[in-house]
Amino acid sequence: MAQFYSAKRRVTTREIITVTVNDLDPFGQGVARHHGKALFVNGLLPQESADITLTEDKKQYARGQVKRRLNDSPERETPRCPYFGVCGGCQQQHASVALQQRSKRAALQRxxxxxxxxxxxxxPWGYRRRARLSLNYQPKTQQLQMGFRKANASDIVDIRQCPVLAPRLEALLPALHDCLSSLKSARQLGHVELVLADNSPLMVLRHTAVLPAADKEKLECFSHTHNVALYLAPQSEILEHVSGDAPWYTSNGLRLTFSPRDFIQVxxxxxxxxxxxxxxxxxxxxxxxxxxxxxxxxxxxxxxxxxxxxxxxxxxxxxxxxxxxxxxxxxxxxxxxxxxxxxxxxxxxxxxxxxxxxxxxxxxxxxxxxxxxxxxxxxxxxxxxxxxxxxxxxxxxxxxxxxxxxxxxxxxxxxxxxxxxxxxxxxxxxxx
Known part of the structure; x- marks a missing residue:
């Protein structure tokens, strides 16, 4: 079989090198220098040294993977989320908020x-008043996954807590998962959106088949028990209001009503x-x-x-x-x-x-x-x-x-x- 040379393809070495990070980019990657070019390393903070291997070596930059961290930055934090590093939602929980803001400030300045x-x-915590959680039924285990996508992958991280979610929304996650898992139509669920309006939380459930009456009854019971407005979405462009009041929030003291799918600042x-x-x-x-x-x-x-x-x-x-x-x-x-x-x-x-x-x-x-x-x-x-x-x-x-x-x-x-x-x-x- 013929083989063709590609100028874009660069062979990386598995040689272990030691680097010291001197900067943090806005995406939470440590930035070091290697052979005169920027080297990006996930999980490292400024002032930290580590033994790494190169995973990508381009003309202008390189990427590395940590094998052993040699010291800890004074601004390293213990991530609050047990899914951090696997879930693709957050990239910087290992860095202090002050460091995060300094790195973003410096990037904007440049x-x-x-x-x-x-x-x-x-x-910096409990700030998200809106989230869209993917749903995926696993036939082998007969379990419903509910969560966010993995970093750089389409797989779902099955979650029951999320410390950046508004506390009222985070508190709903275990009971919501139990409710959705109990539905006969669990295989036909696409995603669920949670929004915290000023008057109450709401949920929008996307489903790809007609819900049986028993399933609809369970969802309504959940909405009443947890004081959550319920909307169903049998199609992407259709929204059926089942229970609860129309949502609203305040902006500079004014009351703004909105549809669950309208854009509002998170x-x-x-x-x-x-x-x-x-x-x-x-x-x-x-x-x-x-x-x-x-x-x-x-x-x-x-x-x-x-x-x-x-x-x-x-x-x-x-x-x-x-x-x-x-x-x-x-x-x-x-x-x-x-x-x-x-x-x-x-x-x-x-x-x-x-x-x-x-x-x-x-x-x-x-x-x-x-x-x-x-x-x-x-x-x-x-x-x-x-x-x-x-x-x-x-x-x-x-x-x-x-x-x-x-x-x-x-x-x-x-x-x-x-x-x-x-x-x-x-x-x-x-x-x-």
């Missing part, structure tokens, strides 16, 4: 080429501080006209409307636009207009774009907002606040504002997802 002025954080504590900071940075005046792009159902839009003369929110998901309008009416805010528009298309043709704005806020998805940056510059607002869940696209979009004469006045790292590799941030641009 990418933005600007000093990070603030770290906006809240409690970390309520950081969200409250983030909204308050955005209002402060924009310095909204009573006669200001403010634009909120990628506005969702009004997480920022409605608090802005409490201070401004007029606020315009633009969002690409029609259900969120409708929910934003409902929430504005419920909170007696009549100076808000919501538009359903695709902000990746030519925005100059869209109705909202034909008016002037004093201040602009945008909170795009990971892809960023390349389609609107040029138009924001044309609108010439005095202040722009950009909320980002991806520092790479934030850095790219920021260049357009900087080249147009705006300057970064404040840069904050949002510790929205402690113990994970997610790096979120918020920037204030001011036109000089």
């Amino acid at each position: 990418m933005m080429k600007h000093e990070v002025d603030d770290v906006i954080a809240d409690t 970390n309520d504590g950081v969200n409250q501080k983030m909204v308050a900071t955005a209002l402060s940075w924009l310095d909204v005046q009573p006669d200001d006209r403010v634009l909120d792009l990628f506005c969702g159902m009004g997480n920022f839009t409605l608090p802005l409307a409490q201070r401004a003369a007029e606020v315009v929110g633009v969002e690409g998901v029609p259900a969120l636009v409708e929910k934003g309008r409902e929430n504005a009416a419920f909170n007696h805010l009549h100076n808000v207009t919501f538009f359903h528009e695709n902000l990746e298309e030519d925005v100059t043709r869209q109705a909202w774009a034909k008016h002037g704005f004093d201040k602009v806020l945008l909170d795009p998805a990971r892809a960023g907002a390349p389609g609107v940056m040029t138009h924001i510059i044309k609108l010439a607002p005095t202040r722009v606040v950009y909320v980002s869940c991806n520092p790479a696209t934030l850095a790219r979009d920021s260049d357009a504002l900087l080249q147009a004469g705006y300057q970064i006045q404040r840069l904050a790292m949002l510790d929205m997802f402690p113990h994970t590799g997610h790096l979120e941030s918020m920037v204030l641009f001011v036109r000089e």
